[in-house]
Amino acid sequence: MTSDALTTRRAYLTAVATGTAALGGCSSDGGGGDGGDGGGNTTTTTTGTTSSEQDLREISFATTETGSIGVLTSIVQEEGFDEQRGIKINVQATTPAKGPQLLKNKAVETSLFSPQGAAIANTEGSNIRLFGPLLANHNSLITTADNTDVQSWEDLKNEKVGILSPPSGIWNHTNLLLNEMGYSTDDFDFRKGSPGSIHSFNARGDVAAHVHFVPVTVKSIASGGMRELLFYPDKFQDQFGHNLQFTPLAAHQSWLDENPDAARSLREALIDAQKLFTDSPKDTISKYRDTIGLENQNQVDTAAERMPATYPAAWGSTQTSNLQSQLQMSKEYGLISDDAPTDIAVSDI
Incomplete structure (x- = not known):
């Protein structure tokens, strides 16, 4: 390289x-x-x-x-x-x-x-x-540090959530995750875009949370600007016994x-x-x-x-x-x- x-x-x-x-x-x-x-x-x-x-x-x-x-x-x-x-x-x-x-x-x-x-x-x-x-999988559901009203997917029902457009891997795995948790993608108001745009949606307060990937999430969480609600690999390990x-x-x-x-x-x-x-x-x-x-x-x-x-x-x-x-x-x-x-x-x- x-x-x-x-x-x-x-x-x-x-x-x-x-x-x-x-x-x-x-x-x-x-x-x-x-x-x-x-x-x-x-x-x-x-x-x-x-x-x-x-x-x-x-x-x-x-x-x-x-x-x-x-x-x-x-x-x-x-x-x-x-x-x-x-x-x-x-x-x-x-x-x-x-x-x-x-x-x-x-x-x-x-x-x-x-x-x-x-x-x-x-x-x-x-x-x-x-x-x-x-x-x-290396995705996290994150929100802004000051958005203390949101703690889980349940708190995001009917709320705007930023995500990469289908048929992205993030979209596919989020769909699998939500279905396995008993939800449907219709339970959330997904706002779709590119990696840079969905991060900007959240930073500006246009969405309540968004799904992104390592290493971008690392810098956001470490800086204190974003708060992690769910680390997908941990959830997949719990549900399937292995990451996807x-x-x-x-x-x-x-x-x-x-x-x-x-x-x-x-x-x-x-x-x-x-x-x-x-x-x-x-x-x-x-x-x-x-x-x-x-x-x-x-x-x-x-x-x-x-x-x-x-x-x-x-x-x-x-x-x-x-x-x-x-x-x-x-x-x-x-x-x-x-x-x-x-x-x-x-x-x-």
């Missing part, structure tokens, strides 16, 4: 935390190159061998440069986790909505993709497979068939980075505070409480089974059609 990209991410986080950003955030909507010969830098792989940069298998990956995935891919590149596994991630910076479309059109090899979005794409003729972890997958790693089945080694290496490189947050959250967040966009120790401490839940750091039969259950629930609550496939997550490549 370039220094310009890191600067852009920090500017985005600072702006959105103060309610002034209007950039896309973290919700749901090319072949690799062979190198030439001669004189490149070398990198040590996990097997102890070395290979020149020209020998690395480049993989195009459509994703955002901001938000939690931007942090993740930046750390993969800074730590060299991709090169250690014989690949090089070529980030195709885009918006959350456009990334999946690029993959559907086969303009890139891999992308972020919401489970519901992938299921819908497959009813339209695609053959998308979810084959690795990127983000688990938010935007997994996706590719066409044909690409997985043709590039199994590259696919596994990409998945493992991303898991390597995620494990830094789950195994040593405070040390990792302190080390990468600039990359994340944190400005002080209070923000680091707040991030350490929330960011580990953001990254699944594992992928296997348990995760694919949980995804299938999530998609089945999505059918029951009308988020996807009855003919949408639910067996679109794969662990074996």
